[in-house]
Amino acid sequence: MREAFPLLIEACQIALVLFAAPLLAGWVRALKCWTQGRTSPGVLQPYRNLIKLFSKDIVLAHNASWVFRFTPYLLFGSVLMAGAIIPIISVDLPLSATADIIALVALFAIGRFFIALAGMDVGTAFGGMGSSREMMIASLAEPAVLMTTFTVSLFGHTTSLSEMVRFIGQQNFFLSPSMVFAAIAFVLTLLAETGRVPVDNPVTHLELTMIHEGMILEYSGRYLALVEWAGMMKLFIFTSLGVALFVPWGIPQGDDLMDIPLAVLIMAGKLALVAAGIVLAETGLAKMRIFRVPEFLGTAFLIATLGMLSHFILEM
Amino acid sequence: MTFTAQIINVLAACILLTSFGLLVQRRIYGLLRIFAWQGLFLSASTALVAYTAGMNHLYISAALTLTLKVVVLPYILYVLVNRLNIYRDVEPLVNIPATMLIGIVLVIFSYHLTAPIRELSTLVTRTTLAVALSTVLLGFLMMITRKKAVTQIIGFLALENGLFFAATSATYGMPLVIELGVALDILIAAFIFGIFIFQIRTTFDSLDLKEMEKLKEHEGA
Amino acid sequence: MEGSLSSLVLTAIFILIASVAIVPLFHRRQHLIVSIIFPVFSAASLFSLFAGILAVAGGEAETLILPVGLPDLPFHLRLDPLSGFFITVVSLLAFCVSIYSRGYIAGFIGKRSVTHLAIFYPLFLAGMLLVLVSDDAYFFLISWELMAAASYFLVLYEDGVVENRRAAYIYLVVAHIGAVAILLAFGVMAGFAAGFDTFHGYTFDAMRGASLPPAWASTAFVLAFLGFGAKAGIVPLHVWLPEAHPAAPSNVSALMSGAMLKTAIYGIVRFTFDILHTPQLWWGELVLAVGLASAILGVLAALLENDLKRLLAYSSVENIGIILVGLGLGMIFLSFHQPLMAALAITAALYHTLNHAMFKGLLFMGAGAVLHATGVRNMEKMGGLIHKMKWTAPLFLVGCLSISALPPFNGFVSEWLTFQAFLMSPSLPSQHLNLVIPLGAALLALVAALSASCFVKAFGVTFLGHCRSEACATAHDATPSMRAGMMIAATACLLLGVFPTVVIAWMGNLSSQLAGETIARSAGEVGWLWLTPVSAQRASYAAPMVLLGIASVLLVVFLTLRSKKSAIHRVPLWDCGFEKITSTMQYTSTAFSMPPRLIFGYLFHIKERVRPGLPDGRPAEFPAKVNYSVRVRDRAWGWFYRPVADLAFRLAKHTARLQHGRIHIYLAYSFFTILFLLLVAL
Structure with missing residues (x-):
């Protein structure tokens, strides 16, 4: 029976990523409503949206090719795969050896590559614009992501996700400037990678401001549902990755099934807090002009680099 | 590493971050705010060093830093900017990403330079020496790459912060008399800068330092 | 079986070179050339592919000395894991490309003769393989030049176009500057291996044993890196690459980019890790x-x-x-x-x-x-x-x-x-x-x-x-x-x-x-x-x-959703009610790369021009047509090549003073040269 525990935990985590992601998205939206003095439709609204979209017919442009129809499935698959790898409710996941943190970034890149192609597939100006901008932002975010990774990997001398989380989780609480810098840089890149406010606006359909929405403008029905769901999972995965890397205390190190409910609760608490932070940032900031984004990501890179430097300068 | 040492390191890192913040910031008011933060981190780290090393005169330096660099100087500069109705954007000579990269190179350079001293020193603060030197160099860089006189003053003051920090981290601070003298100098310097700026302004109708190029003798003519 | 793998490679090379002699005989039957000869090349590539894979797996070094070459320096061959690996790279690609070429080259029939393509193509392949197996400097450089010359003619295949001729010329110049640097690097090595009085220093084996002072080792390394780097296309020696590769027929571009650049990498690896080894x-x-x-x-x-x-x-x-x-x-x-x-x-x-x-x-x-x-x-x-x-x-x-x-x-x-x-x-x-x-x-x-x-x-x-x-x-x-x-x-x-x-x-x-x-x-x-x-x-x-x-x-997702009863409606593209949407309104390649052009543009020489179209009675604020053109140029041209070219022209101008057009003066030049040489020799 005990041999099956890791598999069960893995299954739990996949289910969690699948079904809790809309909840997190709903929580973010509801909080945002409250901070802006609006009435929210409740935290369950994303579920209703998904159910509605899944039951709708699909409207497809004449010249949409197989790339356009294949992309939602692939996006969903690659993001879910990423969700199965990172240690959210346990450090000991059977699948976590599938990819280290660099490969994890590449898993997201697959989805992005295809969604950018899908944006160009139907041949509208919006789609192309979205693709071009998305790829630019992704490219500029990459050095910051790698530098953050590098800094965090300096602690445990590993890039394997579970080993990193295990190592940091086993330490007593310690104050290290490089970790703080890495965490700040991670948050900045998180905002860019998941298309949150200062970089992109997830709720807008205004032509000149949209990036992600521009690419998926032509999607409808279950395709749109899959793309939206993948987007929510991406937000969920990124925030839990941040939590796992920078405040891993509470993620069980063993493979005991009994630890899981508590771990889920602790995780939920942390995520709710992080989401509140994101909402505060989104409410307090205005969306940047597109050509300010390089500076924003440059700052992220700078902070991550300072993290790496201060590890060598201050902590050795 | 003890907990206080960890906090000193974090504060050092914050000082480094603020000196980069000064390089990156585009607004003059933002610049003043970051400068005030830098002073705050500096005074906190001085106080902490005073506590760990048990050197009471450093408390006075810390208090002095707090009043002078967190309250008085930013206020004077704020009034100056307001009075003169200066255009609120910082105008860089070299673009900001490039300045950032040069800044990173300077940090690596100062690390390289101070590495031998680290080996010799036994103080709690020895690791922060590289940060102190980078703060000096970054302040210098800011003075070189910005157009406006006000930004140069801030660069100069940041440079002085770096020197102060270097003194604290290398030898647990200078003797109190010298520190008081330096503090007074800074204050006077700030006033003189203020007067200068008024003068530049009335002479050239602009604070762009490019105008000062006119002061040289014309060749040939 | 001693030497069996290298004989496999040699068989492949032999087939390739032999076909050079056969192809011209079928000059009048172009279809035959295409449909017969390219499959033969694929087969030859398969031979060397197997030899390469086995050489890497075996881990042994096979050496062979051919009874041809200079009197004191016969051709040395060596097949070790390193050359085996690169033979694998080259042959695997050559195998795919030769299959592909059969269809691709057929497209040229009727437009221009494919005979000389079918001659230089196997020479090019053979040159690359020979570079990889040669074990002395002389044989290496001969193979290197064979490869360069064959690829030069392949780049020049569609010689009717001016750009292609220009591209081939640039390629030839850079290739030769590189070859000179490589030659000098070998010279330094050979000098320290056995002195300049004998040819023995020119075998790679002798070079491996040479003990160089660090400064000379560095000189040899820098020369070799420059020489091979020119072929590999390192910045700033890369400008020939974007000219020559597009000019060549696509199957040749595939080989040049996929395989020939790799021989330059081979050169760097061989020279640094094997011959200089520290x-x-x-x-x-x-x-x-x-x-x-x-x-x-x-x-x-x-x-x-x-x-x-x-x-x-x-x-x-x-x-x-x-x-x-x-x-x-x-x-x-x-x-x-x-x-x-x-x-x-x-x-x-x-x-x-x-x-x-x-x-x-x-x-x-x-x-x-x-x-x-x-x-x-x-x-x-x-x-x-x-x-x-x-x-x-x-x-x-x-x-x-x-x-x-x-x-x-x-x-x-x-x-x-x-x-x-x-x-x-x-x-x-x-x-x-x-x-x-x-x-x-x-x-x-x-x-x-x-x-x-x-x-x-x-x-x-x-x-x-x-x-x-x-x-x-x-x-x-x-x-x-x-x-x-x-x-x-x-x-x-x-x-x-x-x-x-x-x-x-x-x-x-x-x-x-x-x-x-x-x-x-x-x-x-x-x-x-x-x-x-x-x-x-x-x-x-x-x-x-x-x-x-x-x-x-x-x-799983696909199958789950497939059972749903929702239909797919194919409709025209949504045009925002504009109704006059055309294909030119899509994002173009220029538009797509606009953000990076703005962010990283300072690394290139960019000329951007916006001109309003012809006046057609509309107000100037709403022109019917605007011409936009953008030209991106490598800065390497201006910073690196222009000065060199200028210098070359200036030198040429000075040298041109020697040219008078009178035969007596030319004879006098020769006369004085001979006198001078005799004087020095004594």
């Missing part, structure tokens, strides 16, 4: 810096390019840069006596060499198919080809995915290994390297992401959307043999990406030859499924799991 720290730093510069400038230039084949050529500069980054790290690690880390870096670099041969070959073949179908190279005139080219499009997409370093394809594995090598750097005992090397890793991450952006553009603009001009209206898919060639390359891309542990285990002998250590054991320590370059605790990647995982999720 790299110094600053060599590694130099190679790393040059590699990073090539990678970033190459990918940016590719991103700003609108010509599909030039884009691919620039991306070759980028990939050569990535390979050099790995080699540079290897040298740095070796100079600190860290053989295991060096083995990781070298394995990464060589793995990328193999991968790049596959995916760049595939992409050039795909570009060839597009060119074949539409007759244009400019992407602004393409679009929507995915509907017409049902086979080429997905195959090209595989190439794009591989080159963009996306799992589970091969490009990702080698870039991942390179990153792992970077991540090993903190254990070096040098403080400033600890701080600087991670910045290189960040730059490499930027390069990888920009290359994804570049290939989204390449695929998106070429194959997706609506057709942008008449050219693609009559487009057709590639012929079966072209498809077959591309399909083999695409399969190789996938297999090399999914089974990296097998490949690395195979490459084990190679890294132990070069670095004295191998990662083959640790890479597969947890089984073939998991690639763990150093240890399972440090990093792991399971490509088969990624493939299976994504595929199974995809399948």
Whole structure:
């Protein structure tokens, strides 16, 4: 029976990523409503949206090719795969050896590559614009992501996700400037990678401001549902990755099934807090002009680099 | 590493971050705010060093830093900017990403330079020496790459912060008399800068330092 | 069986050279040449492919001395894991491309004679193979020149176009400057190996035994790096590449980019790790810096390019840069006596060499198919080809995915290994390297992401959307043999990406030859499924799991949703009620690369011009037509080549004073020269 525990935990985590992601998205939206003095439709609204979209017919442009129809499935698959790898409710996941943190970034890149192609597939100006901008932002975010990774990997001398989380989780609480810098840089890149406010606006359909929405403008029905769901999972995965890397205390190190409910609760608490932070940032900031984004990501890179430097300068 | 040492390191890192913040910031008011933060981190780290090393005169330096660099100087500069109705954007000579990269190179350079001293020193603060030197160099860089006189003053003051920090981290601070003298100098310097700026302004109708190029003798003519 | 593998390679080379004699006999029967001779080339490539694979797996070095050559210096041959590996790279690609060529070359019949293409093509292949097996400087340079000359004529195949002649000329000049540098490097080595009185110093074996003072070793290294670098296309010696590769027929471009550049990498590896065998720290730093510069400038230039084949050529500069980054790290690690880390870096670099041969070959073949179908190279005139080219499009997409370093394809594995090598750097005992090397890793991450952006553009603009001009209206898919060639390359891309542990285990002998250590054991320590370059605790990647995982999720979701009763309505494109939407309103290639042009534009010489169209009575604020043109030029031309060319012209002008046109004076020149020489000789 005990041999099956890791598999069960893995299954739990996949289910969690699948079904809790809309909840997190709903929580973010509801909080945002409250901070802006609006009435929210409740935290369950994303579920209703998904159910509605899944039951709708699909409207497809004449010249949409197989790339356009294949992309939602692939996006969903690659993001879910990423969700199965990172240690959210346990450090000991059977699948976590599938990819280290660099490969994890590449898993997201697959989805992005295809969604950018899908944006160009139907041949509208919006789609192309979205693709071009998305790829630019992704490219500029990459050095910051790698530098953050590098800094965090300096602690445990590993890039394997579970080993990193295990190592940091086993330490007593310690104050290290490089970790703080890495965490700040991670948050900045998180905002860019998941298309949150200062970089992109997830709720807008205004032509000149949209990036992600521009690419998926032509999607409808279950395709749109899959793309939206993948987007929510991406937000969920990124925030839990941040939590796992920078405040891993509470993620069980063993493979005991009994630890899981508590771990889920602790995780939920942390995520709710992080989401509140994101909402505060989104409410307090205005969306940047597109050509300010390089500076924003440059700052992220700078902070991550300072993290790496201060590890060598201050902590050795 | 003890907990206080960890906090000193974090504060050092914050000082480094603020000196980069000064390089990156585009607004003059933002610049003043970051400068005030830098002073705050500096005074906190001085106080902490005073506590760990048990050197009471450093408390006075810390208090002095707090009043002078967190309250008085930013206020004077704020009034100056307001009075003169200066255009609120910082105008860089070299673009900001490039300045950032040069800044990173300077940090690596100062690390390289101070590495031998680290080996010799036994103080709690020895690791922060590289940060102190980078703060000096970054302040210098800011003075070189910005157009406006006000930004140069801030660069100069940041440079002085770096020197102060270097003194604290290398030898647990200078003797109190010298520190008081330096503090007074800074204050006077700030006033003189203020007067200068008024003068530049009335002479050239602009604070762009490019105008000062006119002061040289014309060749040939 | 002593010497059996090298005789296999020699058989392949013999077949290739013999066909040169046979082809002219069939000059009048062009179809016969195409349908018979190219399959023969594929067969010959298969021979050398097997020999190469076995040579790497065997780990032994076979040497052979041919009874031809200079009196004192017969041709030395050697087949060791290193040459075996590069023979594998070249032959595998040559196999695919030769199959592809059968269909591609057939397209030329009726337009121009394919005879001399069929003559220089096998010579080119034979030249590359000979470079890889030669074991003395003389034979090496002969083979090197054979390769260069044959490829020069191949670039010149469509010689009616002025640009092609210009491209071929630039190529020839750079190739020869490179060859001179290589010759000098060999000269330095030979001088220290056995003195200048004898030829014995010119065998590589003698050079290996030579003990050079560090300064002379560095001189030899720099000369060799310059010489081979010119061929490999390092910045700033890369300008011939985006000229020559597009000019050549696409099958030749595939070979030049995928295989010939690799012989230059072979040269660098052979010279540094084998012949000089103890790299110094600053060599590694130099190679790393040059590699990073090539990678970033190459990918940016590719991103700003609108010509599909030039884009691919620039991306070759980028990939050569990535390979050099790995080699540079290897040298740095070796100079600190860290053989295991060096083995990781070298394995990464060589793995990328193999991968790049596959995916760049595939992409050039795909570009060839597009060119074949539409007759244009400019992407602004393409679009929507995915509907017409049902086979080429997905195959090209595989190439794009591989080159963009996306799992589970091969490009990702080698870039991942390179990153792992970077991540090993903190254990070096040098403080400033600890701080600087991670910045290189960040730059490499930027390069990888920009290359994804570049290939989204390449695929998106070429194959997706609506057709942008008449050219693609009559487009057709590639012929079966072209498809077959591309399909083999695409399969190789996938297999090399999914089974990296097998490949690395195979490459084990190679890294132990070069670095004295191998990662083959640790890479597969947890089984073939998991690639763990150093240890399972440090990093792991399971490509088969990624493939299976994504595929199974995809399948499950697809099947679940398929049973739904919702219908798919095909409708015209939503046009915002504008009703006059045309294909020119799509995002173009120029538009797609506008953000990077704005951000990184200062690295290039960019001329942008906006002109209002002819006045047509409308108010100036609402012109009916606006002309926009943008021209991107490499700064290397202005900074590096223009001064050199100017200097050459100035020197030529001075020398021209010697020219009088009177035969007496010329005779006097000869006379005085002879007198002078006699005087010196005495």
